[in-house]
Amino acid sequence: MVGRKENxxxxxxxxxxxxxxxxxxxxALLGTMIMGLVCPLIGSYLVLRRTVFLGLTLPxxxxxxxxxxxxxxxxxxxxxWEQSERGMGMFGSLLFTFLGMGILGYLEQRGKGFxxxxxxxxxxxxxxxxxxxxxxxxxxQVEVLNLLKGEVIALSKGELRLVTGVFGFVFIAxxxxxxxxxxxxFDRDLAFLLKGSQVIWDVLLYxxxxxxxxxxxxxxxxxxxxxxxxxxxxxxxxxxxxxxxFLMLSSVLxxxxxxxxxxxxxxLDLPLGPTDVTLGCCLIFLAYGLSRVPTKMGAALLMLxxxxxxxxSCATRTAPAPVPTVKDIKKEQVWLAKVKNxxxxxxxxxxxxxxxxxxxxxxxxxxxxxxxxxxxxxxxxRKGLEQNGYSVTLPEEMDARFPPFPAxxxxxxxxxxxxxxxxxxxxxxxxxWEGESQKFVRVLIDFKLIRINDGTVLWERRxxxxxxxxxxxxxxxxxxxxxxxxxxxxxxx
Amino acid sequence: MKxxxxxxxxxxARGRVSKDETLPLVSLRDVSxxxxxxxxxxxxxxxxxxxDLIGAAGPNGSGKTTLFRAILGLLPILGGSLSRxxxxxEFGYVPQSxxxxxxxxxxxxxxxxxxxxxxxxxxxxLPSEEKERTSRVLxxxxxxxxxxxxxxxxxxxxxQRILIARALxxxxxxxxxxxxxxxxxxxxxxxxxxxxxxLTREKGLAVFFSSHDLEMVQKVADKILRxxxxxxxxEERKMGL
Numbered sequence: 001m002v003g004r005k006e007n008x009x010x011x012x013x014x015x016x017x018x019x020x021x022x023x024x025x026x027x028a029l030l031g032t033m034i035m036g037l038v039c040p041l042i043g044s045y046l047v048l049r050r051t052v053f054l055g056l057t058l059p060x061x062x063x064x065x066x067x068x069x070x071x072x073x074x075x076x077x078x079x080x081w082e083q084s085e086r087g088m089g090m091f092g093s094l095l096f097t098f099l100g101m102g103i104l105g106y107l108e109q110r111g112k113g114f115x116x117x118x119x120x121x122x123x124x125x126x127x128x129x130x131x132x133x134x135x136x137x138x139x140x141q142v143e144v145l146n147l148l149k150g151e152v153i154a155l156s157k158g159e160l161r162l163v164t165g166v167f168g169f170v171f172i173a174x175x176x177x178x179x180x181x182x183x184x185x186f187d188r189d190l191a192f193l194l195k196g197s198q199v200i201w202d203v204l205l206y207x208x209x210x211x212x213x214x215x216x217x218x219x220x221x222x223x224x225x226x227x228x229x230x231x232x233x234x235x236x237x238x239x240x241x242x243x244x245x246f247l248m249l250s251s252v253l254x255x256x257x258x259x260x261x262x263x264x265x266x267x268l269d270l271p272l273g274p275t276d277v278t279l280g281c282c283l284i285f286l287a288y289g290l291s292r293v294p295t296k297m298g299a300a301l302l303m304l305x306x307x308x309x310x311x312x313s314c315a316t317r318t319a320p321a322p323v324p325t326v327k328d329i330k331k332e333q334v335w336l337a338k339v340k341n342x343x344x345x346x347x348x349x350x351x352x353x354x355x356x357x358x359x360x361x362x363x364x365x366x367x368x369x370x371x372x373x374x375x376x377x378x379x380x381x382r383k384g385l386e387q388n389g390y391s392v393t394l395p396e397e398m399d400a401r402f403p404p405f406p407a408x409x410x411x412x413x414x415x416x417x418x419x420x421x422x423x424x425x426x427x428x429x430x431x432x433w434e435g436e437s438q439k440f441v442r443v444l445i446d447f448k449l450i451r452i453n454d455g456t457v458l459w460e461r462r463x464x465x466x467x468x469x470x471x472x473x474x475x476x477x478x479x480x481x482x483x484x485x486x487x488x489x490x491x492x493x
Numbered sequence: 494m495k496x497x498x499x500x501x502x503x504x505x506a507r508g509r510v511s512k513d514e515t516l517p518l519v520s521l522r523d524v525s526x527x528x529x530x531x532x533x534x535x536x537x538x539x540x541x542x543x544x545d546l547i548g549a550a551g552p553n554g555s556g557k558t559t560l561f562r563a564i565l566g567l568l569p570i571l572g573g574s575l576s577r578x579x580x581x582x583e584f585g586y587v588p589q590s591x592x593x594x595x596x597x598x599x600x601x602x603x604x605x606x607x608x609x610x611x612x613x614x615x616x617x618x619l620p621s622e623e624k625e626r627t628s629r630v631l632x633x634x635x636x637x638x639x640x641x642x643x644x645x646x647x648x649x650x651x652x653q654r655i656l657i658a659r660a661l662x663x664x665x666x667x668x669x670x671x672x673x674x675x676x677x678x679x680x681x682x683x684x685x686x687x688x689x690x691x692l693t694r695e696k697g698l699a700v701f702f703s704s705h706d707l708e709m710v711q712k713v714a715d716k717i718l719r720x721x722x723x724x725x726x727x728e729e730r731k732m733g734l
Contacts, residue, residue, distance in 0.1 A: 194611030
């Protein structure tokens with residue numbers, strides 16, 4: 001688990017763990033913070049120009065571009081791009097974003113309809129297209145949906161360099177042209193007199209917005225990018241009365257939102273986009289509350305207390321207890337029940353799983369049999385228990401009809417008693433097991449060690465997190481690595 | 494004062510170009526103005542030279558702002574001829590403060606500094622002399638004490654004076670003020686009209702302002718451009734007012 005000390009002491013710091021460059025998710029954290037720093041700078045101008053809806057519509061158009069490109073590719077109209085799925089998505093995202101901006105700009109020039117109406121129609125159209133392209137995709141929907149979710153948690157070092165380059169360029173451009181952007185946004189007549197045509201500055205601002213949206217959508221998802229664009233700026237607005245402070249505070253709040261959101265996401269196993277956006281909305285409520293504080297100093301102090309409190313509450317946690325020792329359970333017999341799958345998915349490993357082939361060759365399984373995640377986990381649990389000195393027996397060795405036991409104590413005890421088992425039963429129930437980009441497996445599993453005679457739960461543990469599988473090259477290997485890591489967690493505490 | 498030196502410098506430079514001195518800064522001959530080929534104002538004849546204090550008087554919607562926008566190059570004319578003998582960046586434009594979006598978080602300093610944006614390159618920080626000039630023009634309009642205050646927290650009269658300071662920051666030859674006297678109390682009106690008179694009499698700038706209050710324009714301006722029902726005509730200031 002993140003930040004756990006090996007000795008399993010109660011209070012441990014997880015906060016410092018994630019800011020270490022050697023931390024597996026460090027590129028993702030850094031990438032999110034870079035986006036949190038830069039997006040609000042562009043978003044500030046969108047908010048002030050009252051074109052916030054553009055920040056919602058463009059990411060949706062970019063998402064339509066991603067699903068369109070994958071549909072074309074899977075239908076054979078585009079060559080397979082083996083190197084990077086995200087690279088392919090970026091191409092579609094960029095293409096659609098700039099195409100969409102061009103069309104919206106043209107309609108703006110023509111002056112047909114009213115701006116909000118155009119943006120609303122474009123948003124609805126892009127949303128519809130996104131879903132239709134996903135439905136048309138013969139390769140299935142899950143993969144494209146995962147890409148559209150923009151799991152920034154899987155950001156690689158190469159992608160981090162790309163984020164740094166693109167967002168760094170936008171950051172410098174916004175700082176360099178801040179006066180022109182302000183003037184054209186605030187007083188277009190004066191901008192014309194002093195700087196000539198305002199159109200060039202409008203185009204530049206929207207190009208920069210398009211750039212971060214097109215890249216951000218594929219890397220972080222439409223929701224997170226919209227959140228980063230708009231929410232920090234909305235939170236900063238009531239607290240400042242100067243433009244320079246507004247831009248600075250928006251960026252600072254964006255970074256805070258990114259950091260706390262990322263931490264909460266990893267720690268509580270929550271999806272990053274919704275977590276960050278919810279946090280951003282909390283910041284807005286907080287900012288409007290603080291704006292009633294008579295002095296800015298007081299407001300700033302309260303804001304610091306809030307952020308400090310949030311960080312501190314993130315920083316400590318109670319380490320879970322490991323599986324009891326053999327001495328603790330007085331060498332009682334342990335029945336290791338089959339792992340119950342309570343997900344809606346079969347959780348079967350791919351047919352080309354190398355472990356399966358070895359078992360097949362050894363004649364241990366039939367060619368029709370496909371190993372499952374439950375099998376992997378149970379095998380690892382058995383090894384772990386035996387290595388720790390437990391006397392482990394499988395219920396089906398006594399009666400082959402034994403089904404998997406539920407993690408519910410009453411249900412497990414009832415089944416054990418009906419099967420005439422005595423001693424202890426070790427039950428496991430999987431509620432969630434989702435592989436993401438072969439780099440992580442998101443899991444939610446309950447484990448319990450129950451005394452059958454009196455129904456006492458001697459030990460229990462819930463594991464709910466994204467388990468990193470950095471060396472996996474396919475989904476089967478990712479599941480294998482994740483099962484090993486989870487069982488290791490159980491025994492080390 | 495540095496501001497006065499700047500204005501003197503402009504005047505001396507103008508003096509060296511003797512040919513230009515004889516030409517008005519802006520001249521309109523039989524100009525027609527309007528939107529989408531629909532004329533709002535026709536037959537406008539006007540010449541604005543250095544030291545002129547001209548007021549455009551007419552009811553709301555008579556085309557005063559349209560005339561200003563055409564002079565500033567923001568609106569193409571429909572007919573006639575309009576010539577300028579100074580750069581657009583030498584126009585000090587004071588819009589109606591109500592036309593500015595109060596949603597923007599801007600301090601008085603940031604508003605006035607906008608007047609220097611035409612002289613500062615994108616990658617430059619604002620030079621210290623421009624910062625000093627910001628303080629000076631604010632002092633000149635009597636608003637130096639508000640420099641750190643939020644612009645939109647100021648009163649109507651204060652906003653007008655601050656926008657005049659912004660226009661002066663441009664180092665203008667000609668000031669165009671759209672309804673500078675509307676929405677302000679009597680005392681503020683007088684202080685603003687004194688300021689306009691001072692800019693023409695002592696600084697030698699050309700000032701062209703508009704108001705729907707004919708009586709006030711007659712009291713202040715040397716020439717009055719009457720605008721009404723799509724027509725315009727020029728009147729001299731009545732003696733004794």
